[in-house]
Amino acid sequence: MADLLDSFERAARWIDAYYRDPGAYPVLSRSQPGDLTRALPTHAPEEGESFETIFSDFESLVIPGITHWNHPRFFAYFSISATPIAVIAEALAATLDVNAMLWRTSPAATELEEVVVGWLRELLGLDAGLHGIVYDTASTSGFTALAAARESLGLDIRERGIAGRDDLPTLRVYITDHTHSHIEKAAIALGVGRRNVVRVAVDETYAMRADALESALREDISRGMRPMCVAATVGTTSTTSSDPVPQIAEICKRYATWLHVDAAYAGPAAILPEFAHLLDGCERADSVVVNPHKWLFVPIDLSVLYVRDMPLLRRTFSLVADYLVTPEVGVRNYMDYGLQLGRRFRALKLWFAMRHLGVRGMRMRLRSHIDLAQTFAAWVRTEPGWDVVAPHPLSVVCFRFAGDDDVNAAIVDAVNASGDVFLSTTKLDGKLAIRLAIGNERTTEADVARAWELLRAAAATTARSPVPRGAN
Ligand SMILES: Cc1ncc(COP(=O)(O)O)c(C=O)c1O
Secondary structure (H helix, E strand, C coil), X not given: CHHHHHHHXXXXXXXXHHHHCHHHCCCCCCCCCCHHHHHCCCCCCCCCXXXXXXXXXXXXXXXXXXXXXXXXXXXXXXXXXXXXXXXXHHHHHHHHCCCCCCCCCCHHHHHHHHHHHHHHHHHHCCCCCCEEEEECCHHHHHHHHHHHHHHXXXXXHHHHCCCCCCCCCCEEEEECCCCCHHHHHHHHHCCCCHHHEEECCECCCCCECHHHXXXXXXXXXXXXXXXXXXXXXXXXCCCCCECCHHHHHHHHHHXXXXXXXXXXXXXXXXXXXXXXXXXXXXXXXXXXXXXXXXXXXXXXXXXXXXXXXXXXHHHHHCCCCHHHCCCCCCCCCHHHHCCCCCCCCCHHHHHHHHHHHHHHHHHHHHHHHHHXXXXXXXXXXXXXXXXXXXXXXXXXXXXXXXXXXXXXXXXXXXXXXXXXXXXXXXXXXXXXXXXXXXXXXXXXXXXXXXXXXXXXXHHHHHHHCCCCCCCC
């Protein structure tokens, strides 16, 4: 046991040093494809190896291939960061190694999950009629919601499937060009088919047009098709635009269509009283997803799906093998509410994070991210040659430098090659936009200023000697 303690101490010291200065590493890994593969043996070791040997390879071989999401100047995708205390909860959950599939296979795992998703629901101002369940990702949550939406149609698909049936209407799912791709993937997996994923027009703020949604529903119904789900987004991936959920909810009610709200990224901002309106309309949604691993300082992965009709969700997925029948009544067996049987004890890290930061700490961090994004947008807006190209209500700013896509791509490539700042891009109205996303609890104004400094320097260089995309 002394050896085990030594190993834990060694790892704990490494983690402590890492968290003290993740900015000491290049934010974007400098690995080339195949670097790690070539450095590792092609076969598993015949004999066990010491912790020292393994840990030393972790440091020398694995770490260089890590892109540091903890780096304070990680501004790509949805920048995320976990509060370190929640990482201890991950280690404890792994130590306990429980499978929280049934209430009896760890009553505390089930009940803690019920408690924390209840705390979160209250903080988000969500309706008490919505019941939370923890999954790994918003993609799984979205798939689960769409499966329930399909079951809600009463077409007996659970029993009879869809193949070879001529009594089934064509099922339709409604999104926009800005909806995250997991909804379309769910439509593929559930037999709806990509062709039946309807892309509703957006307005100039990239939000779904309620009138266009209503026209699409009306037209589809008149053609004998069956709307299965409208997926509205609060905080789209590219720009953080939000679809008008209250109006969409009204339309969904009128056309008896399931409303799923994807608030994976922006949902957490609703714990701020000044952003509580973001989840307006969700009191009429059938399902809502929020990802604490995106913007509530919980280590990936942890997504919470709130569903109104839990018995329906249970009917969608429950299959209880003889060896899983248990005598307890009035308990929730979470294996009945999704695809997977085995479940990690994810609620533990959400509980640690919420308790350690407190509501005040979480709000403070979210406000700081939003403020930093607004500061950055103001710098861009007032600099000649630069433009902010989308509304930026939260912690993401989309912008461009004068010139074509190649110029902007070259600027981003140059900044990312610095190893000091990591940015991503998207396309808006067919044009490349640079995207700066703030979500790391270590990011300060000096970090954002450094990104701006590198961007302007890269723009000046690119303007002097334009580099075609792919040439550097
Ligand atoms: C709006 C939105 N929804 C869903 C997802 C998918 O999240 P996950 O990685 O948890 O599946 C993303 C990913 O960034 C997203 O931006």
